[in-house]
Structure formats: structure tokens, C-alpha cells
Amino acid sequence: MFPDVALTTDEKARYVQLAHGLVRDTLQEYDVYNGAQQRQVSKVRWKLVKSRENIAVYKDRAFDSKDYLSNVHRGLASGHDLGPGFSSGTSSLSQRNSSSSSSSSLSAVMLDSIPAEEWSLPKLLMVGTLSGTLDDVMYGLTTPDVGLILLKAFYAQDEVIDGQVLAQIHGPTPTEPYRFLGLKWLVKGNPPAVNALVTPRDLVLLETTGILDHPTTGERIGYFLMHSVSLLECPELSKKAAVRGRISSCYIFKELSPSVVDVYMKGYVEASGKIADAVAIISATNGLLCCWKAVVCSQSKKLAWALRTKYSEEKRRRTRQSSAAEDIVTRLNQSSDVCGMCSKTFKMYSRVAHCQLCDEAMCSRCRVTMKLGFVQSKSKDLLLKNVTTCKRCILATNQQSTFAIAQQEVMLGRFGALIQSSSSTNDITSNAETSLALTAASDDSFFDMRETKAMHT
Numbered sequence: 001m002f003p004d005v006a007l008t009t010d011e012k013a014r015y016v017q018l019a020h021g022l023v024r025d026t027l028q029e030y031d032v033y034n035g036a037q038q039r040q041v042s043k044v045r046w047k048l049v050k051s052r053e054n055i056a057v058y059k060d061r062a063f064d065s066k067d068y069l070s071n072v073h074r075g076l077a078s079g080h081d082l083g084p085g086f087s088s089g090t091s092s093l094s095q096r097n098s099s100s101s102s103s104s105s106l107s108a109v110m111l112d113s114i115p116a117e118e119w120s121l122p123k124l125l126m127v128g129t130l131s132g133t134l135d136d137v138m139y140g141l142t143t144p145d146v147g148l149i150l151l152k153a154f155y156a157q158d159e160v161i162d163g164q165v166l167a168q169i170h171g172p173t174p175t176e177p178y179r180f181l182g183l184k185w186l187v188k189g190n191p192p193a194v195n196a197l198v199t200p201r202d203l204v205l206l207e208t209t210g211i212l213d214h215p216t217t218g219e220r221i222g223y224f225l226m227h228s229v230s231l232l233e234c235p236e237l238s239k240k241a242a243v244r245g246r247i248s249s250c251y252i253f254k255e256l257s258p259s260v261v262d263v264y265m266k267g268y269v270e271a272s273g274k275i276a277d278a279v280a281i282i283s284a285t286n287g288l289l290c291c292w293k294a295v296v297c298s299q300s301k302k303l304a305w306a307l308r309t310k311y312s313e314e315k316r317r318r319t320r321q322s323s324a325a326e327d328i329v330t331r332l333n334q335s336s337d338v339c340g341m342c343s344k345t346f347k348m349y350s351r352v353a354h355c356q357l358c359d360e361a362m363c364s365r366c367r368v369t370m371k372l373g374f375v376q377s378k379s380k381d382l383l384l385k386n387v388t389t390c391k392r393c394i395l396a397t398n399q400q401s402t403f404a405i406a407q408q409e410v411m412l413g414r415f416g417a418l419i420q421s422s423s424s425t426n427d428i429t430s431n432a433e434t435s436l437a438l439t440a441a442s443d444d445s446f447f448d449m450r451e452t453k454a455m456h457t
Helices: 009-034 064-076 088-094 100-113 134-141 146-156 276-320 325-333 391-399 402-411 422-428 433-440 445-446
Strands: 046-052 055-060 124-131 161-168 180-188 201-213 220-228 244-255 262-270 365-375 381-390 450-455
Touching: 009 180, 009 201, 009 220, 009 244, 009 262, 046 124, 046 276, 055 276, 100 445, 124 244, 124 276, 134 146, 134 201, 134 220, 134 244, 134 262, 134 276, 134 402, 134 445, 146 276, 146 365, 146 381, 201 244, 201 402, 220 262, 244 422, 262 365, 276 365, 276 381, 276 391, 276 402, 381 391
Parallel strands: none
Antiparallel strands: 046 055, 055 124, 124 262, 161 180, 180 201, 201 220, 220 244, 244 262, 365 381, 381 450
């Protein structure tokens, strides 16, 4: 849709500092909520808009967006640093841009990104918990390329129908596989009930994800920022195609226990155009609740990774054997009269399925069929496939290290060539078996699998 945006070194530094200030400001507010406020939401100030499981979204009864902006400006001017964990280099960039000339340039970015007038919709607050690990949440939310943008939209049902990475400033690395900082263009659809009446909204925004160490406690903190910016390279589309919206929201995630993640978000959404406030609030809330299914997205991506790895390894084995006959013999040898999970005896004419990961025979009660999405790098083709597996393999896949899988994707060059010393790379892929597994999982011929449906955006 739009050409890639070429940023100068100074522009990159200012965007990094802007993201840094917004994340820091939200982290400070989270610390107040988690400490002095004792994790309590004032019912006098905040009105509940929507809740899903253990997450609730509130709107400010009497809001003032200028307070929010002034807090961000004060944070940027203070020069406080989140440390080297923020986007690998934020600290040094912040120090280099502490001069008055850089401060004035950054203020210009802020004023251009969020006009001085108040937002027409109230500030939104999200608090609650997710079941899973911090790595699960961040793996599910991180989208460094357009394929993953659409894959997350499929799992999270966040109404994103198109998107583009306009510029990447920082990308994932083997040591920080959830890291991303760059500019994106997103198109958000509407709930089915109003889809015929409301024009889609598009957003041009600065986005960053990653994990940092808390400046005082040292705890691992996940962050996810979306903040609208204005770019000459991305003018507004015709009103019939999409109405340009605005957003400024930042999420903070922290593990409360090995299986519970705390969620905190504050921000604004501006729908623009002629749309009732009530509809705009609901639509904004639905979009901001994207984190609700972050763990589901992560687990689905891990299962897809396991299937892709198995398929690629089988293909390499068949290539070495120059025949598929042995695979047929193997499947016949695995035929069983009983379910491999519960040992139930199959009756004549029973519908027997085999797990696509372990090939065990399964009865109807022990198998799970789900729709998984598969994407290729820099492609908008989202391929959907109904996959049948046993519950044991699903549990085993969920228990695999999310960080290790995300790291392997980076090592494969999924997000571009690695710029890294050979010694560091050898530390990460320390044996030939790991390297072999990575090569197997990179086989794009997986997309030739039958019964796969292509969705073109």
C-alpha cells in the first residue's frame, strides 16, 4: 500500500527516545497501581466498559488528555533511564539526545504525533491477569513482519484486516527474540453488527515490544506500545476506503507467579469520523483486548512450529530414502486396535484418527482438531489448516520453552540476516543436533501441505 519509510539516524534516535519515554511513564504508573493503590481501581473515577475472564477495561469518567501528555513530556525531560534491557541501545541513544536541540526536535515529534487539543474519547485503563508465562504473552504479541501481524489478528480476533511494517528500527535478536521497534500501518475492521455502517479505520503508529529489567527491582517486565505518528509517506486514504484514527496505548506485563501474568494498560483511542461515542468505545476496547488471547496465539504458534519441524524432518528422511514406501510401512506398523491415549478398544467401523505429531491412533475423546495459521516471511498469505493432534502432544508442546522456539526462529533468519559475532552464535547453537532441527523447521515447502486454505489480504 505505502512505500517503505527510510529514516535518518536522527529520526531513528528520536523515535527510540519517544518510545522509551512512553514505556517509562506507563511503568511508573503501574508501580503506583501495584504499590500505593494496592492494585485497586477507583470506582469513583473509572467506569467498567468490558471484561473478559480476568481482564477488565475501564473508561475515565472525567478525563484530561493534557495531563497524560504533560507526564510524558516531564518523563522525557527528566532523562531517567530504563537500562540496557530496553530495545538494545535505548540508554545510549537517550544520553546522546539529552542536548537542548534534540529535546526541541523530540517535542516537535510529540506535538505532531498527538495534537494539543484533547482527545474526544476518555482515557482507557486495563487491569487484570493472564494465565501463562511472560514469554508466552510476549511471543504471542510480537509481530515484526506483516505475516505475523495477520496471524495474530486471526488468533486474537482484534479486527485487524491489513497491515504493513513501514520501517524497522530494532528487530528481534537471539538474546531478545521479542524485541521490535518500528513504524507500522494497520487497518482495523469493525464488529459484524456495525460493519456495514462504519468505515474501517487505519492507523500509522510507532510500535515497540520487548522485555526489560525493572530499574529498581530487577524483575522482568514485558511492554507493548502503540503510539500514532504522522508521516508524509503515509497520507490519509479516501474516506470511503478508511478513516485515519489515532491511538496511544502502552501495556505492561509482569509475572506474578510461574503461571500468572499481571496486565496493566493506559491509553487513548481516537476513532475520528462520524461515529457514535458508544460504538467507538466498544470498538476501541475490542482492539485493546488483543492481549487477552496472547497466550492462545503463542501456544498455537508453538504447535505450528512443532508440526512444521516434524514435516520437514520427514521430508528430508524421505529424500534420503528416495521412496515413500517405508513411510507407508511405518504407518501400517503403527496401526492399533486400541487408542494410544486411553487404551480404549476400537470397535468395527470406528472413526480412528492419527496424531499428526506422534502418529498415535486416537479415539474421538482423546483427539483435538483445531485450525492453525501458517505464514511466510513478508507475505500476506495466511494459510489455514485443520490439524488433529492428541492431547498429550498439545500438553508437551505447551511445556516446551517458548523462549527457545522464539530464539530458533530468529536464528533461522526468519526476521532477516543476523548481525552477530560467531562466538555468540556458537554459544546459542552449541551442537549439531540443534542446527539440524533449525534447518528442518525452515522448509517453506510445508506450505504445500494438502487441505490448506489460502487467505489473501
